Amino acid sequence: MTDIYKNIETLFPSAGSRLLKDVIMSEYTTFRLGGPADCLFLPESIEELQILYSYAAERHLPITLLGRGSNVIVSDLGIRGVTVIISDNLSGTEFAEDTIIAQSGASLASVAGQAAQRSWSGLEFASGIPGTVGGGVMMNAGAYDGCLADSVIWTEYLDEHRYLRRIDNADHEFGYRRSFFTGSRKIIVRTAFRLKEGSKQEIFSKMADLASRRRSSQPLERPSAGSAFKRPAGFYAGKLISDCGLKGFQIGGAAVSDKHAGFIVNLGNATASDVLAVFCHVQQTVKKMTGVLLEPEVRFAGDWQSAIDELNSCHII
Ligand SMILES: Cc1cc2nc3c(=O)[nH]c(=O)nc-3n(C[C@H](O)[C@H](O)[C@H](O)COP(=O)(O)OP(=O)(O)OC[C@H]3O[C@@H](n4cnc5c(N)ncnc54)[C@H](O)[C@@H]3O)c2cc1C
Missing domain, CATH: 3.30.465.10 (Uridine Diphospho-n-acetylenolpyruvylglucosamine Reductase; domain 3)
Structure with missing residues (x-):
């Protein structure tokens, strides 16, 4: 683990605070949860990306790519290899x-x-x-x-x-x-x-109107990754979840939002495992009660081991 960091440091000796080790990912995701990334790099040029990816390919080193982390759930065990965040520096x-x-x-x-x-x-x-x-x-x-x-x-x-x-x-x-x-x-x-x-x-008035519609209908006061599930053909995920009586359903610090059942939120102390457990319960309950399989819209990053097997149709990055 330290070796990966040290080797990447040799590739980018002047990276400074753009190269970090054992970084808790809650700071880099809107869900505000997730374990440590072994090595986190914030590239500031295309050339740096090319150097890093070529290096990683030669050594079969896993790379996890993120932006602002607003559509991901990072495992409590964190992320092995190198995590690359393309955000303010590019x-x-x-x-x-x-x-x-x-x-x-x-x-x-x-x-x-x-x-x-x-x-x-x-x-x-x-x-x-x-x-x-x-x-x-x-x-x-x-x-x-x-x-x-x-x-x-x-x-x-x-x-x-x-x-x-x-x-x-x-x-x-x-x-x-x-x-x-x-x-x-x-x-x-x-x-x-x-x-x-x-x-x-x-233009500004339209943006203000959309922001106000969001604030009144979405739980923006709680950390989340936006809509938990994709909209299934012919239905609305939030309505299906609500009709199944799951609004407010909670496991540990994670819950189906009371305000909008399409969102799963962090009540403040959620672990990624709590969030996954809520996803699984919602998916299974909705399937059983309505026959519709909800496909997660959010993506799962990091070391989930077999915990993720219970959730159908999810994307691991
Ligand atoms: C409160 C809230 C409201 C939201 N509302 C909406 C909404 O209205 N509509 C909507 O569509 N989404 C919404 N989202 C979800 C999210 O913001 C979007 O999916 C967004 O596009 C994800 O961008 P990101 O930079 O955060 O990507 P991340 O979450 O960091 O990554 C998402 C995926 O994109 C990949 N990725 C990131 N950067 C790159 C890159 N440079 N090249 C290739 N792949 C890349 C990652 O590998 C990952 O697979 C919402 C989220 C929140 C928290």
């Missing part, structure tokens, strides 16, 4: 006519805010999604009347061999909370979005 943006080009670590809120300041419309829906451009494109994040697929022009990424490539919108294979990048080892580094000129006042 978050530059450039504007050119009706296009904004954002590095993958830029937060969706900041990109939407910068566009609004310049009276560009099209990303208002994304202003309340607490993730990065990279995590958002990977998930085709969406809310209310929009999703990123509607405005992406192109994305640049590092492929499995660490070559920089670019794809146009049509090649993203966007679907509901998925894309060409889902389940792959590709790393999104930059995305260009097409926007429309609008009225600054209307």
